[in-house]
Amino acid sequence: MARADIAIVGAGAAGLAAAIFSGEAVGPSGSQSIVLLDGAKTIGAKILVSGGGRCNVTHEVVAPTDFFGNRRMIKNVLAAFTVDSTITWFASMGVELKREETGKLFPVTDRSRTVLNALVERCRELGVAILPDHRVTKIARISDSSAGFVVHHSHGVLRASRVILATGGRSIPKSGSDGFGYELARRLGHHVTPTVPALAPLVLDDRMFHKNLSGLSQEVELTTVAKGKTLDARTGSLLWTHFGISGPVVMDASRFWCLAQEQGEPAEVYGNFLPGQNQEQVRRWFMDQTREHPRRSLGKTLAQRLPQRFTESLIQHAGCDSQTAIAQLPKKDRDQLLSLLTKFLFPIVQDRGWNYAEVTAGGVPLEEVNFRTMESKLVPGLYLAGEILDCDGRIGGFNFQWAWVTGHLAGQAVWRPQV
């Protein structure tokens, strides 16, 4: 039977980081016994597509509040490998990062291929054996737990002293991350909290006007409410698309809508197209406009503060005529428009699904791992890293930072003697 000291299952961001840190921790002489198995024929699909092909490696400021999950645990984990550590680590692999206005960090080449190549190259230098097309189907503990594991894969079996599970979540299943990793964890005794798409676009009722606005972006304050309780409120850029809504603010809010659906308590998502202004403030502005420019058309009035294409669609949606002089607008129509502008109920029918979600909310509870080492508290010798864990970050490089930091912790810890 083939043997390895360390078997890492999943050669995504977390698995590659874990392989590198474990290779560096042991030094070149021992690193040949680190084996990185991945079910995909070519590895790194998600790194390549990330950040629109540019890979948003991390963010200039990373705080626990940028993540969802057990924040106390997340805080402890993040402290182990800061953004500066990430920048220095990538520089050590020849990848310089640049900061963009939004605070996102990208490789100076603007190519995610630079990131993937550097990670793979570093693995090679360290003697890590990367085995693509090796899908793991079962991980069995050898009865005397300190003796390790037998890893069953599509080409045979591998005996390993320690296993790092870095199989990702469910997003983009054709990349290889199809959720089977959760099953592997479950069979080893772990729990898996319900998993739903996060950072996902949302599909609107076909009768809505979104199709007319496809490609248009605008600032919106989104509020997600379930059972009268506000689950989330955030402001940012919304992108109208042919199927519904996308853009950073929608992607960030989607996890709340998806989780509420999963829990059987459907949520409502409201948009305020004049962020920071409540209905009363907008009403006062509108009344001032009516006094000062009574003959100005409704369309022109609203277009002072909103994209014209949007105002046309919204006015039509309200059953009004954009040519109407504002002073002639019946009160009933004005009230309806003001309500649509500041508390627009998006008719969401579904999220766009796993093929479009960027990450998974839910996973193996953080409480089941030691935050200093990422070692399972239930299965000694098993470590978990990356998206398989119940932690998801908002858009902006946070999910990769989570992959690097958990890969770092697990990779370094695997060589420590078990207590």
Ligand SMILES: Cc1cc2nc3c(=O)[nH]c(=O)nc-3n(C[C@H](O)[C@H](O)[C@H](O)COP(=O)(O)OP(=O)(O)OC[C@H]3O[C@@H](n4cnc5c(N)ncnc54)[C@H](O)[C@@H]3O)c2cc1C
């Ligand atoms: C379109 C898109 C854009 C994104 N952009 C960004 C971004 O710019 N910045 C950011 O921070 N995050 C981004 N993300 C999120 C980020 O890519 C993930 O959070 C991150 O890749 C998770 O890393 P991971 O290693 O835990 O999992 P993954 O990257 O999913 O890797 C898991 C690996 O495990 C393998 N695997 C799964 N099951 C098995 C098995 N049974 N046997 C063997 N191998 C298996 C898979 O083939 C895969 O290679 C993006 C995601 C998507 C989909």
